[in-house]
Amino acid sequence: MEKIQAAKSPTALQAVKGMNDVLPTESAKWEHFELTATRVARQYGYRNMRAPIVEHTPLFVRSIGEVTDIVEKEMYSFEDKLNGEKLTLRPELTAGLVRAAIESNLVYNGPVRVYSMGQMFRHERPQKGRYRQFSQFDVECFGFEGPDVDAEIMIMTARLWRELGIPDVRLEINTLGNVDERAVYRTKLIAHYEANLEALDDEAKRRLHTNPMRVLDSKVASVIEVNRTAPNLLDSLEGDSRAHFDGLQQFLSDANVPFVVNSRIVRGMDYYNRTAFEFVTERFGAPLTVCGGGRYDGLFEQLGGKPTPAIGFGMGIERVLMMLPNDLTASGLDAYIVHSGEGAQKAAGKLSESLRDAGLAIAQHGGGLGGSGSFKSQMKKADASGARYALIIGDNEVAAGTVAVKPLRNANGKPIQGEQAIITSSAVAAHLRIASDPRG
Ligand code: ATP
Ligand code: MG
Numbered sequence: 001m002e003k004i005q006a007a008k009s010p011t012a013l014q015a016v017k018g019m020n021d022v023l024p025t026e027s028a029k030w031e032h033f034e035l036t037a038t039r040v041a042r043q044y045g046y047r048n049m050r051a052p053i054v055e056h057t058p059l060f061v062r063s064i065g066e067v068t069d070i071v072e073k074e075m076y077s078f079e080d081k082l083n084g085e086k087l088t089l090r091p092e093l094t095a096g097l098v099r100a101a102i103e104s105n106l107v108y109n110g111p112v113r114v115y116s117m118g119q120m121f122r123h124e125r126p127q128k129g130r131y132r133q134f135s136q137f138d139v140e141c142f143g144f145e146g147p148d149v150d151a152e153i154m155i156m157t158a159r160l161w162r163e164l165g166i167p168d169v170r171l172e173i174n175t176l177g178n179v180d181e182r183a184v185y186r187t188k189l190i191a192h193y194e195a196n197l198e199a200l201d202d203e204a205k206r207r208l209h210t211n212p213m214r215v216l217d218s219k220v221a222s223v224i225e226v227n228r229t230a231p232n233l234l235d236s237l238e239g240d241s242r243a244h245f246d247g248l249q250q251f252l253s254d255a256n257v258p259f260v261v262n263s264r265i266v267r268g269m270d271y272y273n274r275t276a277f278e279f280v281t282e283r284f285g286a287p288l289t290v291c292g293g294g295r296y297d298g299l300f301e302q303l304g305g306k307p308t309p310a311i312g313f314g315m316g317i318e319r320v321l322m323m324l325p326n327d328l329t330a331s332g333l334d335a336y337i338v339h340s341g342e343g344a345q346k347a348a349g350k351l352s353e354s355l356r357d358a359g360l361a362i363a364q365h366g367g368g369l370g371g372s373g374s375f376k377s378q379m380k381k382a383d384a385s386g387a388r389y390a391l392i393i394g395d396n397e398v399a400a401g402t403v404a405v406k407p408l409r410n411a412n413g414k415p416i417q418g419e420q421a422i423i424t425s426s427a428v429a430a431h432l433r434i435a436s437d438p439r440g
Pocket of ligand 2: 069
């Protein structure tokens with residue numbers, strides 16, 4: 001085997017382009033999102049499911065479709081050095097979760113609602129809100145015909161926006177009909193593009209006959225213009241598809257979830273049929289899709305499973321975090337323990353553990369035997385830690401069995417100038433707990 005070369009250039013020791021670190025100062029937002037999304041999904045009966053980050057390449061080619069951005073130019077694919085298998089880092093979650101559901105016969109006892117979170121990989125040009133490694137919160141409903149479930153996942157997402165305090169996302173829905181309706185539509189669409197050939201870029205021309213609906217998704221200005229006058233798939237819909245789409249709109253209205261119909265939503269994967277939807281924000285100038293999904297009734301069969309109607313969505317977590325309030329940087333620490341001297345260090349160690357036994361989050365100043373740094377520099381660290389209290393222990397406190405308690409922040413994490421109090425060691429937990437209860 002080839003010997004792995006030690007890095008010679010400094011860039012080899014930097015993060016890969018388009019792949020970001022999450023530093024401790026940013027992780028409070030991530031955790032807030034993950035906890036909130038998990039809680040809301042559970043409220044609707046969803047259970048967590050996880051599939052590997054690497055799958056066989058043909059899984060993505062067959063499910064997402066050959067003539068798509070993802071498969072044509074965005075996949076991180078490689079050959080396994082040991083056995084030559086063709087593998088790909090997942091660019092999305094649906095294909096892997098459906099593969100896993102088929103392999104484990106997950107829907108054998110009836111429909112299943114699942115959610116998943118994790119990293120995706122797409123070789124794109126990195127820019128704000130677009131990365132080569134990014135994260136998705138993903139939801140899938142296996143075995144449901146809808147349209148009630150179609151509406152339910154949108155109602156659930158609307159609740160998630162409320163819980164996160166994000167008011168400015170707009171729900172846009174569309175229907176892609178069924179295979180026959182799309183065939184009729186395809187013919188009309190090709191005729192429209194052929195009549196406007198001069199406005200199409202090379203990519204649109206190439207896709208015109210292989211996958212004309214992809215052209216509706218183009219981000220090229222002249223093509224967007226031609227798309228304004230393109231025929232509408234809604235006009236090719238027949239009874240069942242129309243009833244499904246009408247039903248969805250009725251359920252959304254009944255739940256007071258606002259939406260608009262946008263006939264240009266086709267989504268980036270071939271597996272979608274009937275319901276397609278996006279949540280879009282205008283907060284950053286050009287419209288930005290934060291969440292996209294739809295129904296994929298044919299995918300299970302296409303991948304070798306039993307016929308299983310299904311719907312799901314993927315939400316770009318980085319894009320959601322861009323919309324979260326900036327004050328979510330709290331460390332979650334109840335107290336930082338400042339101590340000086342060997343006896344005080346021992347007492348601090350005991351106190352820390354007993355406070356953690358009581359369920360509190362405690363950081364103890366660290367840095368060697370007897371503690372390190374002056375009282376002043378330790379207090380600076382206590383401030384920087386974001387903790388709500390500094391607990392101070394010196395020789396006097398050890399002798400008296402007490403602790404000096406100094407408030408640093410209020411319940412909202414805002415710095416405060418509080419009076420220092422001397423409290424018996426055994427009463428500290430109760431003191432912090434009462435003060436840490438936002439209702440107390
Ligand atoms: P776009 O049109 O922006 O390229 P897409 O149609 O490729 O999006 P999907 O495949 O539907 O996106 O993925 C669902 C969600 O994942 C998107 O709405 C977006 O929020 C997020 N997402 C997709 N690609 C990226 C990326 N490269 N970086 C960050 N988030 C992304
Ligand atoms: Mg894309």
